[in-house]
Amino acid sequence: MRPRLRLWGKKRGGRMSGWWFVGSLGEALFFASFFLVGILCFTTIVVWQFLSPSTQVVRIGYGFWLLTTVSAAGIVLGAVGFWYRVLKVATSDEHREVIAKHGIVSRPNQPHIKTVLPPTVPLLSSFTDSPGAKLAYRLPCEWPGTGSLIAIGLFAMFWNAMVAVFTVFALRGLLGGDIQYRLLILIVPAIYIGLRSGQLFFKSYVQAIGIGSTTVEIEDLPLVPGEKYKLLLVQYGRLVIKNLTIRLVCEEESTYHFGTDIRTEQEVVRQLPILNQGRSRIDWGRPLELECEVSIPSDAMHSFQSLHNAIHWKIIVEGEANRWPSYCRSFPVVVYPHVRTKPFSLSS
Amino acid sequence: MIRLLGLQPTYMPHDLLEFEYRVSNVDQNSISAVEASVVWLTEGKGTEDLGVHSFQRLTGNSLSATDWSIPQKIQVPLPDSPLSYEGRLLKISWCVRIRFYLNDGTELVAQQPFYLGTITREV
Numbered sequence: 203m204r205p206r207l208r209l210w211g212k213k214r215g216g217r218m219s220g221w222w223f224v225g226s227l228g229e230a231l232f233f234a235s236f237f238l239v240g241i242l243c244f245t246t247i248v249v250w251q252f253l254s255p256s257t258q259v260v261r262i263g264y265g266f267w268l269l270t271t272v273s274a275a276g277i278v279l280g281a282v283g284f285w286y287r288v289l290k291v292a293t294s295d296e297h298r299e300v301i302a303k304h305g306i307v308s309r310p311n312q313p314h315i316k317t318v319l320p321p322t323v324p325l326l327s328s329f330t331d332s333p334g335a336k337l338a339y340r341l342p343c344e345w346p347g348t349g350s351l352i353a354i355g356l357f358a359m360f361w362n363a364m365v366a367v368f369t370v371f372a373l374r375g376l377l378g379g380d381i382q383y384r385l386l387i388l389i390v391p392a393i394y395i396g397l398r399s400g401q402l403f404f405k406s407y408v409q410a411i412g413i414g415s416t417t418v419e420i421e422d423l424p425l426v427p428g429e430k431y432k433l434l435l436v437q438y439g440r441l442v443i444k445n446l447t448i449r450l451v452c453e454e455e456s457t458y459h460f461g462t463d464i465r466t467e468q469e470v471v472r473q474l475p476i477l478n479q480g481r482s483r484i485d486w487g488r489p490l491e492l493e494c495e496v497s498i499p500s501d502a503m504h505s506f507q508s509l510h511n512a513i514h515w516k517i518i519v520e521g522e523a524n525r526w527p528s529y530c531r532s533f534p535v536v537v538y539p540h541v542r543t544k545p546f547s548l549s550s
Numbered sequence: 551m552i553r554l555l556g557l558q559p560t561y562m563p564h565d566l567l568e569f570e571y572r573v574s575n576v577d578q579n580s581i582s583a584v585e586a587s588v589v590w591l592t593e594g595k596g597t598e599d600l601g602v603h604s605f606q607r608l609t610g611n612s613l614s615a616t617d618w619s620i621p622q623k624i625q626v627p628l629p630d631s632p633l634s635y636e637g638r639l640l641k642i643s644w645c646v647r648i649r650f651y652l653n654d655g656t657e658l659v660a661q662q663p664f665y666l667g668t669i670t671r672e673v
Contacts, residue, residue: 320630456596
C-alpha cells in the first residue's frame with residue numbers, strides 16, 4: 203500500500219500502516235536526541251558558570267535556574283524514554299512486567315510469585331471507610347451526571363466572565379462615542395450562549411438537588427458469590443415517587459485506542475432485580491426506608507480491575523417521581539472470588 | 551513443547567499447577583536464555599493487559615547446568631484471581647508461556663492455555 207502523507211486527517215482504527223521497527227527506532231532516536239541535547243545544555247550552562255564566570259552569558263538568577271531545570275528535565279525524560287523503548291524491543295512482555303514490579307536486578311533461579319491476595323480485585327478501603335447507621339457500611343454513590351454538571355458549570359462561569367469583560371469594553375466605547383460595531387455584533391450571540399449555558403447549569407443543578415439524596419447501606423463487604431446480604435435504601439427529599447427499582451448490575455469496561463483517540467466502552471452483561479417499590483410519598487424528616495436482600499449468584503464473576511479493562515458490580519437505584527425527571531444513582535460494590543480455606547500443599 | 555501435568559486443563563484457585571517443557575532439534579549450546587512464565591491476559595475490545603503470576607529466567611551458569619534432553623518440571627501455586635472469564639467486551643485467559651532465545655537472535659515461543667476457575671466453563 204502506498205504511504206499517504208496525512209497532514210490534517212485523523213488516524214482511525216488500530217491498524218499499523220508502517221513497520222513497527224521503524225516506529226520504535228524513531229522513538230528511541232527521538233528520546234536519545236532529547237537526552238543528548240539536555241546533557242549538552244546542562245553541562246554548557248553549569249560548566250561555563252564555574253570555569254569562566256567573566257564570559258558567562260547566563261548569570262545566576264531566574265534565567266539560569268530555569269535553563270538548568272529544563273535541561274535536567276530533558277535529561278531525565280530522554281533517559282527514561284530511551285530505556286523504556288530499548289526494553290520494549292530487547293525484552294519479552296513478561297520480563298518487562300516483572301521488571302516493572304520487582305526492579306531490573308532479579309534472582310534468576312527464584313520464580314517471582316505474587317503474594318498479595320486477591321490480585322486484580324479493587325481495594326476495599328474506599329468502600330468500607332464510611333460506616334452505616336443501621337447496617338455495617340454505607341456505600342459510596344456514583345452519580346453519572348456529576349461530570350457533566352461540573353463541566354457545564356465551569357463553561358458557564360468562564361464564558362460569562364469573558365462576555366462580561368467584552369461587554370464592559372463595548373459599553374465604554376459606546377458611552378465615549380467610539381462605537382465598536384464588530385465587537386457589538388460578536389457580543390450579541392456570545393450573550394445568548396452565556397444565558398443559555400447558565401440556564402442549562404441551573405436546570406441541571408436544581409434537578410440534582412431537587413430529588414433528595416439516596417443512601418444505600420449493606421450488611422457486609424466484600425460480597426462473595428453464593429451469599430446473601432441485607433440492604434437498606436434510604437431516599438430523602440420531598441416528593442411523590444411513582445416507581446423505584448433496585449438492581450444488581452455487572453458491567454464490563456474496556457479502554458482502547460482508536461487512531462489517536464482513547465475511548466472507553468461499557469456494557470451491562472448481567473442484571474438481577476432486587477426490589478420494585480410502587481407509589482410512595484416522601485416528606486422532609488420522613489425519608490423512605492426500604493429493606494431488602496441481595497443475593498450474589500454462585501456463578502458470578504468477581505470484580506476485576508486492570509490497566510485497560512475492568513468488571514464492575516454496582517447496585518443501581520432508579521426512580522420516577524411526580525414533576526421531576528426520572529433519576530438513576532449507582533453504588534459500586536466489590537465482589538471477591540470464592541476463597542478456599544484449605545491451603546495448597548507443595549509436598550507433591 | 552509444554553505439557554500440563556494435571557488431568558484436565560481446568561484448575562481451581564490455590565491449586566498447584568504442574569507443567570513440564572522441553573525443546574527438541576535445537577543445539578543446547580545455541581540457547582542463550584530461557585523464560586518460563588505463568589501469565590493471565592485480557593483479550594477483546596480493550597487494549598490487552600498482561601499480568602505475570604510466575605516468572606523464571608535461566609541464563610549463564612544456571613542455563614548451562616540444565617540438561618535439555620529431559621523435560622524441565624515446574625510447580626506453581628495458583629492465585630485466587632483473576633479467574634478465567636469469557637464476557638462480551640473482554641476475555642481473561644491464563645497460559646503457560648515458554649520463550650527460548652537462541653544465540654543467532656531467534657526467539658522460539660510456545661504457550662499452553664488453561665482455565666482458572668469454572669466461571670464460564672463447566673468442568
